[in-house]
Amino acid sequence: MKLKIQIEYIIAIGTVLLFPLGSCERFVDVEVPDHRIASTTVFANDETAINAINGIYNQLFNTSFSSGGNRSVTFLAGLSADNFQTTSSTDEILEFAENDITVANSFNKDLWSGAYNMIYMLNSILEGIEGSISLSEDVRDRIEGEAKFVRAFTNFHLAIIYGDIPLLLTTDYRINAVAPRNTSDDVYQQVLTDLEDAIALLETSYPEDERTRPNKFVAMAMLARVYLYLKNWQQAENYSSLVIEENATYEILENHDSVFLANSREGIWQISPVGSGNSFTHTNEGNLFIKTPTTLTPVALSNSFIDSRDVGDERLQHWVGMYTDDTGIYYFPNKYKVQYDASGGDITEYSMVLRLAEQYLIRSEARAKQGNLIGAITDLDVIRKRSGLEPAAETAPNSSEAEVLEMVLEERRSELFAEWGHRWFDLRRTNNTATVLKLKSPNWQDTDTLYPIPEDDRIKNPNLDQNPGY
Template identity: 55%
Template sequence: MKIIIKYPRAVAALLVAFLLSGCESFVALEVPNDRITSTTVYGDDATARAALDGMYIQLFNTAFAAGGNASVSFLGGLSAGTYSLTSAVPDMEAFAGYQLEASNGLNLNLWSGAYNMIYMCNALIEGVAENNALSADTREALEGQARFIRAFTYFELTNLYGDVPLITQTNYTVNALQPRSLQTDIYNLILEDLTRAVALLDNDYPDNERTRANRFTALGLLARVQLYLENWELAEAYSSEVLEADELYELPEDLNSVFLANSREALWQVSPEGWGNSFIHTRDGNLLLRITPTGSPVELSADLLQSWESGDQRREDWVGSFITAAQTYYYPNKYKIQYDASGGDYTEYSMVMRLAEQYLIRAEARTRQGKLELAVADLNVIRERAGLETLEFNTSLSQESLIEAVLEERSHELFGEWGHRWLDLKRTGRAQDVLEGIEETDLLYPIPEDEILKNPNLTQNAGY
């Protein structure tokens, strides 16, 4: 078969499909002889960059990142009480009611999708290493991108599951029997990958499309990682470097423009190009927007709806309503397109990382260090954009009350995005105080039963 690279991004998806042999598991199967080999894929700059395109396209299709019903955003939202179910779907009810079992299909899809991406990253890192067929610029760009995505994926995995297998190669015989590694070792790899990515990635976005990581994207994730590790000074320093890049980033005044394609607020987005056809809507919008009585399996919870301050513009612009004779459903309205098969231009991208989070990271890191006046200034940037009164700094303001204010702003700013609320409640030790019916063993998702059956070295989390 002769492949002519006329549409490189479409070809990239094909290349990646060949590379992965259709495997949606961290146990990589042996590549059949009729599949494209890594030698072919990484034989020159054009095909190597096409493989990178395919990896990013796959992010839209792999369960954990896609924004669909097995994504971190959706399942984390169920666990955090962001959503209330309006449909009886047992696998979803298990997340919402803290009755998860290791056999849950959505949990398996989330896990497998994440390890699928890790395998792809490992394949790319191996493919470009000391590859003299590629230019130095291509080798560095591809390694930096792959290391960033691997770090991002492991960050999500270890915060959802705790200790997880640390897979850094494509040798399927080794991967198939890999035991769980300590979370400290996972974080060490994350920090190593991100430090390397910062050194390799450019400041600019290729083709002015924010669907690839740049140096500031990696710095932004470093800021988040250091916040979770309670390294407050480093979290402040990394977020400051991102916030100072005002030639690239700003907070749009119009909240309805935040989630548009290539928004000035975006550090990183995922394009609906991964649909591979005429669809131009995001999976987030397709799942969450309610344009019919049964158009979505969830609505926003009453607790979230009642928590907004009066006059919060986010409540006006980012919450929609669907009214029936029986009731009014409220749904996330950050994305405005539920379905569009026109084949036209992409007007919305799925948001993964954005500038507002960096203000909130720095506000929390500064508060934890006792820099309360500076923290209030950061928090007020977010509040002003939301149309709220600014907080007034005075000597009676306590560190504890300001932390509460930061976490409250995080819940209103980042709701429905990448499980932030769920992870925030867990890392701050507040989950059992805030969420009804949750036990300590519910704070980690179960290792999927299918994976434990395939790998005798895998152990299960407590309580499952």
């Protein structure tokens, strides 16, 4: 019954929220936009308002950019780096793998529009609670904190993928339809503001004990990542430390096969397949990546990824699958073990978005950048030891800052592959894209570090200029 209620409310607000995005002419014919009428009902009491924000998490499983499917950040940004090799002949997929994306690419358009649809829905929820006089203070704070967190998370990914983007903070289509691109600095400032607000508003515990809902530490973990990208090393260390020190809630699991389970103690924030609204109980990542005799998968792990891993690395045993046919041997991401399940049984795996291992790697890098090489190696070794590798404190105790940072970059590649495009973004923010990607993309240009603004959106909005090189 709970799932049915959540889906009904996301359909109720989702339909009216997405409708204006697809039709400017029909929108302006409506004197009072439908979403305002819906808000009166949806935010009339605590229960219906909570159901509305619950619907956002269902939608995250279905929206292209966050779904984990073949139009998500995980897949498309993964293609842009060097961890994947394509097994698909689809031209639009090959464009990402070859770092030669055209402005009309539909995968890129769905990535962009899926993120902006989510922002529109979040803005509607924020406007709804602001206009409501009947919500309790606790529920109002909780919903505002969660909505601002997800909005920050979404804007962050838009900014790192596209650079300058429109920063939309309203549901007013007359404003949004002609909004120009804001500088990425402005976008990051709004991301920081939203995350800081979320930290102030959210509780330390997980609502309903499900790690699919953000709490205070989820916002801190995201803030640590944002500060890492902004090269604010002290703040990146501060926020990652706050999460790491919350050992009553989080821990590095010794068993690799337990990491990606639902509500794993290593998980900080996850997305549940319950959002599919049907009997499927598997993640989109499992369905996309796992190779069997009866399934076609669009990618395999690249030879450069497999060949550069230490043979004793337990992640090769637990997180990499192998498939052999007449054409050769394929290695595929196997962090998720369930490929397809329509049994309607219990959900055993959630899609991982933020987890504790990343926080150790964030703090390791931040410490190295501040000259604390011993502390950096100590954090790095937490992850290495879990994977059965010799600790760097023994094998490379006198490493320079540059050497420690190189170890961190490689450890991030080993640990975070096939998760949310980490490798692509790491190469970009460390200025290693050209060095690494020219090897797989002979026509590489430095302007390829940003994706193009979709052509259709530029036609609709004359104020949207294009990224260089497109």
